[in-house]
Amino acid sequence: MNTAAVPANEVVRFARFFLQELKPRGKWLTPFNVISIPIIAAGLVILYFRFTQGLGSVTNLSQQYPFGFWIGFDVMTGVALAGGAYVICFVVYVLRLEKYHSILKVTILNGLLAYVFYSGALLLDLGRPWHIINPIIGNSFGYNSVLFLVAWHFLLYTGALFLEFAPTIAEWAHWERLRKFLTSLTLGTVIVGITLSMLHQSGIGAMFLMAKPKIHPLWYSEYIPLLYFVSSIFGGLAMVIFEGTISGKVFSNLIGQKTHHSHDDIILGLGKGAAITMFVYYFFLAFIFMHGEKWKLINTSWGYWYLVEVIGFVLIPCFMFAYGVRNKKFGVIRTAAAMTVLGVILNRQNVCLIAYNWYVVDKYYPSWQEIVVTLMVVFVEVWVFRWIVTRMSVFSKE
Amino acid sequence: MDRRQFFVASATVAAGGIPNLNIKADSAREPKEFVGVLVDTTRCIGCRSCEVACSEAQKNFVPDTKNDNALEKIRDTSEKQYTVVNRFETAKGAVFVKKNCLHCWQPACAAACLVNAMLKTKEGPVTWNGDKCMGCRFCMISCPFDIPKFEYSGWNPRIMKCTMCYERLQEGKKPACVESCPTDTLMFGRKRELMEIARHRVYGHPDKYVHHIYGENEAGGTGWLYLSAVPFEQIGFRTDLGTTPYPEYTREFLISIPLIEFGVPAFLLALNMLTDRKDEVSDEQKWTEAGVDK
Numbered sequence: 001m002n003t004a005a006v007p008a009n010e011v012v013r014f015a016r017f018f019l020q021e022l023k024p025r026g027k028w029l030t031p032f033n034v035i036s037i038p039i040i041a042a043g044l045v046i047l048y049f050r051f052t053q054g055l056g057s058v059t060n061l062s063q064q065y066p067f068g069f070w071i072g073f074d075v076m077t078g079v080a081l082a083g084g085a086y087v088i089c090f091v092v093y094v095l096r097l098e099k100y101h102s103i104l105k106v107t108i109l110n111g112l113l114a115y116v117f118y119s120g121a122l123l124l125d126l127g128r129p130w131h132i133i134n135p136i137i138g139n140s141f142g143y144n145s146v147l148f149l150v151a152w153h154f155l156l157y158t159g160a161l162f163l164e165f166a167p168t169i170a171e172w173a174h175w176e177r178l179r180k181f182l183t184s185l186t187l188g189t190v191i192v193g194i195t196l197s198m199l200h201q202s203g204i205g206a207m208f209l210m211a212k213p214k215i216h217p218l219w220y221s222e223y224i225p226l227l228y229f230v231s232s233i234f235g236g237l238a239m240v241i242f243e244g245t246i247s248g249k250v251f252s253n254l255i256g257q258k259t260h261h262s263h264d265d266i267i268l269g270l271g272k273g274a275a276i277t278m279f280v281y282y283f284f285l286a287f288i289f290m291h292g293e294k295w296k297l298i299n300t301s302w303g304y305w306y307l308v309e310v311i312g313f314v315l316i317p318c319f320m321f322a323y324g325v326r327n328k329k330f331g332v333i334r335t336a337a338a339m340t341v342l343g344v345i346l347n348r349q350n351v352c353l354i355a356y357n358w359y360v361v362d363k364y365y366p367s368w369q370e371i372v373v374t375l376m377v378v379f380v381e382v383w384v385f386r387w388i389v390t391r392m393s394v395f396s397k398e
Numbered sequence: 399m400d401r402r403q404f405f406v407a408s409a410t411v412a413a414g415g416i417p418n419l420n421i422k423a424d425s426a427r428e429p430k431e432f433v434g435v436l437v438d439t440t441r442c443i444g445c446r447s448c449e450v451a452c453s454e455a456q457k458n459f460v461p462d463t464k465n466d467n468a469l470e471k472i473r474d475t476s477e478k479q480y481t482v483v484n485r486f487e488t489a490k491g492a493v494f495v496k497k498n499c500l501h502c503w504q505p506a507c508a509a510a511c512l513v514n515a516m517l518k519t520k521e522g523p524v525t526w527n528g529d530k531c532m533g534c535r536f537c538m539i540s541c542p543f544d545i546p547k548f549e550y551s552g553w554n555p556r557i558m559k560c561t562m563c564y565e566r567l568q569e570g571k572k573p574a575c576v577e578s579c580p581t582d583t584l585m586f587g588r589k590r591e592l593m594e595i596a597r598h599r600v601y602g603h604p605d606k607y608v609h610h611i612y613g614e615n616e617a618g619g620t621g622w623l624y625l626s627a628v629p630f631e632q633i634g635f636r637t638d639l640g641t642t643p644y645p646e647y648t649r650e651f652l653i654s655i656p657l658i659e660f661g662v663p664a665f666l667l668a669l670n671m672l673t674d675r676k677d678e679v680s681d682e683q684k685w686t687e688a689g690v691d692k
């Protein structure tokens with residue numbers, strides 16, 4: 001493949017093969033299709049207005065709320081919840097815990113698609129998206145900008161995820177030599193990928209460091225980068241459990257018997273990891289709280305809201321994970337995972353939207369168009385995911 | 399600024415693990431003579447000539463100051479107007495305050511901008527470059543004074559904020575607002591000189607002014623300075639911003655990047671080798687091969 005003379009008929013073969021694969025398989029009128037197709041269509045219409053008449057025509061963004069749902073939910077939350085990919089890579093390749101190998105490919109695929117789609121959603125939000133090449137091609141590098149760092153690490157990490165997934169693609173296309181070559185790159189890519197993840201997960205938090213006077217003191221601290229990083233670990237783990245539960249049902253025919261059985265074992269391990277990191281996170285929160293002497297803020301409506309997030313969606317799911325793992329109660333672990341995912345969503349919304357400019361009277365609420373476009377992004381991602389897993393060997397067949 | 403940019407540039411690009419380079423950069427720091435404007439709010443009569451002059455110079459929306467009754471409510475600068483005058487009722491009567499970008503010494507907006515579209519020019523004004531800006535609005539998140547505004551309508555939106563009439567300054571003129579002011583409320587000059595004048599007024603008339611020059615140290619110091627007869631929080635200024643330059647808040651994070659970029663992969667690689675169990679397995683095999691099987 002990588003020799004100079006790639007036979008022309010190989011290209012033709014692949015083109016035919018690809019066209020063949022492009023065709024949909026299975027039934028058309030599934031409930032998911034019936035719901036998602038109209039929403040995707042509506043989203044495209046909304047995007048037409050967005051690009052011709054400006055962001056204001058479809059969003060509720062304002063001068064006080066320059067970041068809205070597309071950034072706060074799609075990008076910030078999407079990236080945090082995609083943290084599973086680097087955590088599982090760490091566990092499998094660095095710690096060499098082979099047990100988790102069977103969920104590796106699907107987790108990487110989920111991560112890759114999340115990065116492509118959710119950080120791709122950023123393009124919808126940029127006022128002048130055609131200038132996005134500026135920080136990349138090097139005609140204007142804002143070295144001292146946290147966002148510059150985040151942008152680059154995003155880009156490189158998406159590339160790393162692609163490389164990590166590439167062997168599966170090569171296998172699907174029957175490019176055996178290329179697959180071997182790509183597989184040999186994996187450890188290096190994984191190590192770079194983990195490092196890039198640590199930096200941009202915390203970098204997203206660091207974006208709010210300069211918004212000090214605007215974010216409610218209960219959510220602001222100089223440790224935001226650390227908190228964002230740690231929460232991406234358990235957020236990612238919870239998402240792996242959550243997605244695994246759904247895929248296990250929807251794509252059960254694609255998953256081998258042995259994998260089905262070892263999945264229980266995997267969930268216990270993931271749940272344990274989540275419980276520990278959440279406890280560490282809670283400890284950090286408590287430390288920041290004490291250190292900042294924030295007691296007097298608690299007895300306000302903002303304080304209660306803060307407690308809802310920290311107790312309801314961090315401490316309680318943390319204990320539920322611990323309890324579920326100890327007593328092998330899978331229902332409890334799954335519920336805890338769902339709560340944890342909600343908790344991460346809540347935290348990102350709080351920092352970015354709800355407790356941001358908390359003293360402003362005209363609060364921001366997403367418009368229905370913003371929600372439809374968000375759903376569109378999610379649905380398109382699920383479509384692509386479904387297309388890939390039904391064609392490439394992503395799930396373990398054993 | 400210089401030191402910081404240098405530091406971060408060396409950190410991000412080279413990442414060569416030479417953190418002590420910044421000591422050199424510190425001594426290379428040049429003395430700066432940024433320009434600014436001194437606003438004496440006790441002199442302002444609320445005629446809003448500056449609003450009109452600004453919008454005419456910058457080709458923005460020109461308000462109808464005779465008939466629009468805009469002083470009835472507190473306004474913010476907007477995507478249509480770089481500057482607005484507000485009236486505050488205080489114990490010492492009505493006070494008029496002009497609001498616009500303060501042209502910070504170390505601007506958060508410029509530190510936030512990933513393409514250097516927001517730029518602290520060497521003369522002092524903070525300007526915006528539409529050929530670079532990608533409209534991410536991170537400058538709006540970062541500015542402690544909430545100054546940059548975004549055009550939400552239109553397919554090719556701009557970030558709108560006062561540029562201190564940078565083009566006029568290049569031609570040797572003063573900012574349009576300063577020139578239009580009939581009462582000498584606004585005074586253009588170098589910050590050092592403006593500070594002297596401001597101190598002189600405050601010390602000379604302790605009964606007339608509060609003992610504070612807004613902008614001397616706020617957010618690390620700003621190019622625009624304000625004098626007032628009443629405490630600043632009563633006339634729409636935030637007094638809780640602190641005196642740290644805002645880019646400082648991200649500094650620690652930015653310096654830690656090269657450390658992570660080099661330390662973490664090394665650590666991971668070491669961990670990977672440590673967890674290699676291949677040898678152990680082969681040892682066992684040898685054992686069985688040698689002892690039991692044969």
Ligand code: SF4
Nearest residue numbers: 499500501502507541
């Ligand atoms: S006031 Fe805001 S927009 Fe103006 S220079 Fe300072 S940070 Fe930038």
Ligand code: SF4
Nearest residue numbers: 511531532534535537
């Ligand atoms: S909106 Fe434009 S000027 Fe503001 S930070 Fe983004 S790229 Fe820079």
